[in-house]
Amino acid sequence: MAPSRRWAVLIGVDQCGCDVQLPPLHYAESDALALRDVLLDQEIGTFDDDAVKMFVGPEATWREIKVFLRDLALESAPSDVLFVYFAGHALVPQWSDQLDAYLVTADLNPGTLPREPDNGLRMSFLKRDIFDAFAGASFLVLDCCHAGLYADADRRNIKVLQTYAEAVDRPRHNALLACPSGSVARESTDYGHGTLTHHVLRALRGRAGDEAGRVSFAQMATFVAEQGMDPPPVHTAHVYGATTVLTQPPMSRHDRQALSSPANPGITRPCLNPLEDQTSSIRQLLGRMFRADMRSAHQSQQGERDGRVELIRHALDAGSAAVVEFVGSNFGVVNRTARFDKDTLSPMLELAAVDAVKHPRATPGYVVSHGVGRQMLCVPLSFAGDRTLTLAVVDPALAQLDMGEPLAVMLRAVWDSDPVADPLQSEMTVLTALRTSFGRLPLKLYDDAFSLYQQLIGSMIMVFQPVVELDQRATGVSVQSFEALARRSDGELRAPWSALRMAHDWGDRFIVERDAILVTKAIHSYAEADAASGWQGTKPLSVNVAVRSLLSDAYINQVSKALAEAGLHPRTLTLEISEQDPITPEPGERWPQEPLVYFHNRLTTLARELRISFAVDDFGVGYASLARMAELPLTQIKVDRAILHHPMALEELTLVAQVARYASDQGQTGQPRTVIVEGFDDDAPVSLYEIFRLGIHHVQGYFSGAVASTTLRELDPAVQERIASLVRGEK
Structure with missing residues (x-):
């Protein structure tokens, strides 16, 4: 690893630029020089002579400062340190409604800014083009009026400053600001310094030292904040603010080599991720x-x-x-x-x-x-x-x-x-x-992904596909229930599988959030569609759910909340468990019973407390299908369309029908489980006549006008007659 480089850029300006209607300052330039003396002190300083760059008085021009800082940012390495200090005035342009300000340099000309807004040293430039681009740890001290604008993210819809909150959230960037936005910073004749800088110098000279006398940025900022300044300063110091030493007591050469050790040994931080520097x-x-x-x-x-x-x-x-x-x-x-x-x-x-x-x-x-x-x-x-x-x-x-x-x-x-x-x-x-x-x-990228995934799932809509009850009589053919299906837009036939399956690459938090958003959408949309349909009585609704979500109390609470908000009776809802989800504990997770027993008990408890039903979905393409179907407390079994295209489709459907009737035949339940064949269409190799003869009376899919929609529709009489004729075996 390349050796760490520590840079300090110190700026102090007493006299304002061209036609700046602000009074001159007394101590800004001397404050910058005083801070340099501390950072370069032979006994306590931690910066080398050639690593401290001064921009003081007439030499503090915005163009040269920007070029110098930008070069440092572009050449930086992850182990580098950048400390930037400014003492002077700040100017908030009256012609702009942006939450931004200019640090007043010796050559700032406000008259040119409306036409050339980049002809100055803007706070947004420091944030976006310097600290966001700097690969290592960065620190900023602003001793000027309006300093808090740098971290102000309270006002919305202001694009250039929406990222300021991110700047202070980044663990590699830390800031100490003399006052909140809209407030003033003061100089003190008693101190002979700017008030903020006076306390900064005291902190760095040892007043904020830890047990070993070392002063980190975080300790300095905390010390300054506790000095009773009015208005109070704003400071943000994260991991690197607490572990980067700025000054230290006299020490041997051996001790100086250990400078990179944490300034506060009590701090805990996660192991470094290989992508952290990226x-x-x-x-x-x-x-x-x-x-x-x-x-x-x-x-x-x-x-x-x-x-x-x-x-x-x-x-x-x-x-x-x-x-x-x-x-x-x-x-x-x-x-x-x-x-x-x-x-x-x-x-x-x-x-x-x-x-x-x-x-x-x-x-x-x-x-x-x-x-x-x-x-x-x-x-x-x-x-x-x-x-x-x-x-x-x-x-x-x-x-x-x-x-x-x-x-x-x-x-x-x-x-x-x-x-x-x-x-x-x-x-x-x-x-x-x-x-x-x-x-x-x-962690920051993980949080970004979670927020983005919430938006992606939240952008989906729910359509409702009817489950058709078969009969040889047209009047007996009807919509038995509906299944809620996620779509990116109305009229789209295919499910957004890639977006839905992404959750499994991220783990339980994403899976549970996905299912919670979709079940809430499904329940609310269904209640609205049912009210608009004018039917007598609400037909049952099925919604897909992952095994991991059913193990989450947060998901179950969201189901109960959504049902109550929508005014939908719990018995209306059936949660369909995909056969493609394994019923096994995660690595390191311990279940008190065997997986199927544990999950059976979980479903039994939920069915009793919530009064909802459960079904197995995608039967025939997943894990231990027969065992799950036989042992779990299910009211429905939904057979995947893959079985319809299997050479032994009729034999497999016969077995499913027998298992569905088993509990009823043994007197354990009053009614056999309902079997639903999913994915049926007009090109299916197994006919409705054959399915009906097996005792399976429910089919779902795109056939004979039975389509998915955001509205709930009854079957047209012509569709009922056509389906009945197919059930009778007529061509």
Whole structure:
């Protein structure tokens, strides 16, 4: 690992810039110099002489400060430390309603700002372009009026500052601000300093030291906050704020080498995730890829060239990009962005072709270099024999390229989804690809994914597919019940399986949240549709649920709450347990009985307390089907459509019907379990006549006009007659 570099950038400005209607200050410049003396003190300082950069008085110009800070951010490594201090005035432009302010430098000209708003040192620049881009731990001290604007996230719909809350939530970034937004910071003639800086200097000189005399940023900020300042300062200090030492007592050279040890040994933090250092870069790339304002300018590219290629080029700030087909040592461009020149790039493409032949599928991505500063990121997209389809991105931003394998995994997932038409699901697909590739994500990315998945599931609607009761008489053919099915839009026939199954890649929290959102939607939508139908009596409703959700009290509480809110009787609801879900404890989880016994007892208790019913879904494609069907307290058995297409379909359906009647035949229950054949359509190889003769009288699927809809519909008389004729065996 490269040695840690510690940088301090100290800015102090007494005299305001051009035509700034603010009084000059007395101590801002001397405060910056005093802080330098402490940080460079031979006994207690922890910074080297050449690592402290001063911008004081006339030399504090916004352009030079921005260039210097940006260079530090771009060259930073995860072990680096950046400390930024500003003492002076802050200016909030009256022409802007943004929650932003300018730190007043010696050359600030307010008259140019309406036309050239970047001609100054803005708080948003520090946050977005310096601290978000800095790979290591970063610290900010603002001793100026309006300092709290930096962390103000209370006002909504202000785009540039919506991310300020994220800045103070990042464990690598910490801030000490002289006052809340809208308040003033003060100088004190008694102290000969700005009030905040006076207490900062006291803290760093040892007043905030721990048992060993070391002062971390967090200890300094806490000490300052306890000094009774009016208005009070704002401070945020997380893990790195508590473990990064700023000053220390005199010590030996051996002790100085242990400087990186925690300043507060009592702090506990999770083990470092392998992607922790990439979190900021990953989140920045996701923002550029999937935020609507970033995508809008590129949606027009979808016609002539694949919109994904241009979107990827833009997100990586690359010169150009293309999809290239490699066949042996030959290559051809499938689609490209405007500036992709095959002839100029042919030396790199030839090298990439060699790698594609030598190492097919060996890596999610590789980088080809040629000439001075030219680099091409290659991400294999698909394989077919000796043909490899590869995404080639020319000269991507170095900060993006430094992500390495996670970047290749993300781009492959982008390509496998639809970021232009469906950015919500595409972004979730990218995060899920990172999850499955690297096992565990840093907490911030995990929380991002959970919030995103809530939005994805919340965007779905519920449609209701009828379960048809068969009869040889047309008047006996009717809708027995409905099943709620999730769809991305009304009229869509296919279920959004990839979105629904994502939850299983993330674990119980996602599974339970998915099922809780969907059952709530289903119950409320069904109650509204039932009220609008005008039927006498409410027909039963089935909703899918995972095994893990039924083990969660939070999910069960949500079911009860939704039923009460919708005014739906609990007996209306049947929860269908997918046969594809194993009934087994998770690794490290202990159940008090054998799995089926434990789950049986759980369902029995829930059925008694909630007065709802349970069914097994997808019978025939999952785990220990007969055992589950025979031993669990179920009111329905839903047979998967796969059985209909099995060579021994009639024999399997006969067995299901016998098991369904077993408890009733033994006198254990009054009624046999209802058997429902799912997925029946007009092309099914087993006829309604054959199904009915087996004693199975309920069918669900897209056949004879029985369709899923957001409304509840009775069967048309013509449909009833057609189904009855098929049940009678008439063609």
